[in-house]
Amino acid sequence: MPSDLPVDHNPRHQLITTEAGNSCLQLTGSYTLVSLNPSLPAVARELAQLASQPGLYWDLTNIHQLDYAGAVMLWQIWGEQRPDHLLLRPEQEQMFQRLEKVVSLPEPTQRKWFLPVSLLGQQLLRFFDHLAGMISLSGQIVLDIVYLMTHPSRIPVREISANLYRTGAQALGITAIVGFLIGIVLSYLSSEQLHMLGADIYIVNILGMSIIRELGPMLAAILVAGRSGSAMTAQLGVMRVTEELDALTVMGIPHSLRLVLSKIIGLSLALPLIVLWTSSVALLGGLLAADLQVGLSIRYAVTTLPDAVPIANLWLGLGKGVVCGMAIALIACHFGLRIKPNTESLGEGTTNSVVTSITAVIIIDAIFAVAFSSIGIRVAG
Known part of the structure; x- marks a missing residue:
């Protein structure tokens, strides 16, 4: 009124x-x-x-x-x-x-006396949730492999080739630089100690065993986990943000067959080759450093390398590459598919993917070291 x-x-x-x-x-x-x-x-x-x-x-x-x-x-x-x-x-x-x-502000949370126990329980629940998700994704990959065995024409050859190029050929530069420098550092450190004892010829044994069996596969896997693993997670995350994954679902194209399986196959084929490349470049850097440091002939080192390092160590390193490649791709795709359609989740998922992949690589290396401790190592008796 x-x-x-x-x-x-x-x-x-x-x-x-x-x-x-x-x-x-x-x-x-x-x-x-x-x-x-x-x-x-x-x-x-x-x-x-x-x-x-x-x-x-x-x-x-x-x-x-x-x-x-x-x-x-x-x-x-x-x-x-x-x-x-x-x-x-x-x-x-x-x-x-x-x-x-207007939504009212939440009431201030009261102090929880059992907060450490609660946080530990939440982390355990998150761990088992991710573990169940990766097991489920692995089972789907097995079903896709069985399907492709009965339908060879549906094998995603172009996707596998593209992943081989991105994760393999484009990673040769950085792995060569890091491997070469690690070989030089290892050679300088070991040659100084062996030269004091008059055992310069055993530099070949140390370089061969440490690089071919351990350092080569580990360096290659960690570099690939940080480089290619993060790229896979980010790619799937961006597809989630831009709703491309939803478009694939609408068109009836399975994510696991076209996106996940091709990445796992591509990285499991590329990483052993990167391991071989990294180990070769690291050995070259170590032998060059030994030649400059103590005058060890490169021809002599190359000649005695097969006798100093059994061939089983090379196959063991390549086997680590295959297993680590599959694990890195599986973890990267798992975190990529779990990213929510927002930029904050994209960054968090990529970070968790890299950290989890590097941790998985170290665990796999430890398992190989314990399981094959009696293979490829000559013990004086």
């Missing part, structure tokens, strides 16, 4: 009695931040006392100006809900409708 009262910029209120005998609190003046600033505590306290009366009518139609500061004050006095009897103008109605949609 229109107001016949004079305009007053101060916040005022008066309690009147309607024709029906009901108590009505009529607000007049301006309920804005500027007008409320000098007397906000007093006005809020008086209105809160009056609001405690049961069945009170609130009439806001005579307010000259009302902004969100005044609306929030009234909303808090009402206990964040509308009173049973309220008269508003249309523009005031819109303000309170917005306030009704």
Whole structure:
């Protein structure tokens, strides 16, 4: 109803009695931040006392100006809900409708005395959740392999070739540089100690066994996990963000057959070749350093290398490459498919993928070291 009262910029209120005998609190003046600033505590306290009366009518139609500061004050006095009897103008109605949609802040969490135990339990649940997801994905890959054995024409040859190029050929540069430098460092450290004992010829044994059996596969797998594994996770994550995975599902193209299986096959074929390449370059760097440091002939080193290092160590290193390649691709695809359609999840998933892949590589290397401890090692008896 229109107001016949004079305009007053101060916040005022008066309690009147309607024709029906009901108590009505009529607000007049301006309920804005500027007008409320000098007397906000007093006005809020008086209105809160009056609001405690049961069945009170609130009439806001005579307010000259009302902004969100005044609306929030009234909303808090009402206990964040509308009173049973309220008269508003249309523009005031819109303000309170917005306030009704505002989500209240969560209550501060109480201190948990068993917080370390709770966090440990959450981490264990997350671990078993990821483990179950990878087992499920592995089972789907086995089913896809069986399907491809009965339908050879459906083998994703182009996808496998593309993954071989991206994870193998494009990784030759960085693996060669790192392997060459590691070979030089290892040769300098060992040649100094052996030269003091007059056992320079055993540099070949140390370089051959350490690089071919351990360092070569480990370096190659860790570099590929950080380079190719993160790229696989990011690729699947971007496909999730851009809804390309949903489009493949709509078209009836399975993710595991076209995306996951091709990456696993490609990396399991590429990583053994990278291991062989990295070990060769690392041996070359080590022998060059030994030649410069103690004058060990490279021709002599190459001639005695097959006798110093049994061929079983080479096959063991290549076997590590196959297993690590499959594990890295499986972990990368698992985390990639679990990324949610937002950029924060993309970064978190890629980081978790790299960390988990490197951890898995170290665990696989430890398992190989224990399981094949009696193979390829000559023990003096």
